[in-house]
Amino acid sequence: MEERPFSDISYRLYLDEDKFMGSKCRKCGQLYVPPRHFCLECRSEDMEWYEMKGEGELAAYTCISIGPAFMIEEGYDRKNPYCTGVVTLAEGPRIVARIEGVDASDPEAIKIGTPMTVEFLHRGEGEKAKTFLAFRPS
């Protein structure tokens, strides 16, 4: 794996490449996603990149009717809410991510514990291009 700093910028660059990456402590094996500069378990700074499987289950969610500007630009509003959530990953850590493939207008039907698979949402063009981490029911 190439040498990229264990930073949020690197994390987002990997998302652009459809890679969901964490950092793993070479000393004690603790896994972090998003990556961390230091291992909080053993205080080692010796990290390596680790590609997450991208599998997990829904731990919490919300269906948002009044979103930030970048979600409004995608066409979401009071009549067309979107879902975002928390996914507990197969490897153990939790991650916050957008939730696709569910009906955000019928939030009661969305179930905690649903198995989920990663998806990379590429939005915007050129300078404004941005990748969102998302999950959808497997």
Add this chain to the structure above:
Amino acid sequence: MSKKRKLGRGVAIVGAGMSNFGMFPDKDSKDVFAEAFSEMLANVDKGCDPADIQAAWIGNFSNDFFVHQAHWGPIIADLAGLAPKAVTRTEGACASSTLAMRDGLMAIASGMYDIVLAGGVEEMSKCSTEEVTEGLALATSPYEGAAGYTFPGVFGALATAYFHKYGAGREDLMNITIKSHENAPLNPKGQFKQTIRDLMEARKARLEKKGQPVPDWADEKAALWDPGFNPAVAWPMHLYDCCPISDGASCILMVAEDLAKNFTDNPIHIVGFGQGSGRGLHACPSLTSFEANKQAAVEAYGTSGLSPKDIQFAEVHDCFSIAELIHIEDLGFFEAGEGYKAIANGETRREGRMPINTSGGLKCKGHPVGATGTAQMFEIWKQLRGEAGERQIPGRDLYIGATQNLGGTGGTCTFTIFERR
């Protein structure tokens, strides 16, 4: 850090003031702070010469964003006639003014100063709802913002986790809203002074006037289930789960304990203080608790030598209904997973075993974010001194109260315990 560590010297509150909270198109931050400061001075029983105030700390979250003016320390110093003495702005999102109090507490405890002012101010209503939503979202964890979370969205997600774990539901959160609105008409400084029933009647009248169908709600909950009355914001957070957009200010005068008698025969002592930091939804240990609360509670109970059963009443940070429920469990007033049952039994009402948010809470009193922490203390000051008027907790000899103030989405939590001796 030792849990039993004490302050170097005791600190007491000898005056407290707050402006009216609300949306004031014709007032700015200086106007509302002037209201709070004047009232504080008037509330010092034996008087206070403002020239004796040696320093001040002023909480402000984001007037930079809301009104494009930062650096509020010297502005308030000038307004209150404290310049050229030191006035410092503190920022901990919605907990900003509790952090102001904390700095004042440590300054007095250290012997640096004897008489200090702590307060806060925020001016939000000149922004649109969308702008305020964006402004507040600046205080979420960076990962949450990037995943499309808003403030209510984070609390909505916590609510789904709580519902799933403990079997509660939206109806349990409605009990919190209904309770807060029962206290609302009793607080003359609050933004909303209506009960849910009052608001239902007002809506019916409005619809009737417009010639639209008038709903026939059986009770408050029927109205709160109706999306016409209570639309979703970030499901399961609906309009009536959320505090409003507000302007306002508040402040307290803090002095070294041994000087308190020069100001009043009835000071309120700050006997416990704790603060914690939280890591966001992806890294926190639990989705049904705030780790920062737990840390704050350990510190505050440790420094005071008190335990949850000693706290007679509290103001807690109900920016969203679910937050109130989580706080009263995190602070040990109720067991985890039991809080919603206690609320349903009326235990947190004014006449209940553990009154919570007699002020009407952020939900009804309003939440000018930087002013909220010391405004919670204003309520404790009033209740402990028996000066809360119509909303005075009935039939109890009050001597210990507490405030819990949350910043952001739990990134900062504080817990402060007050005693009347």
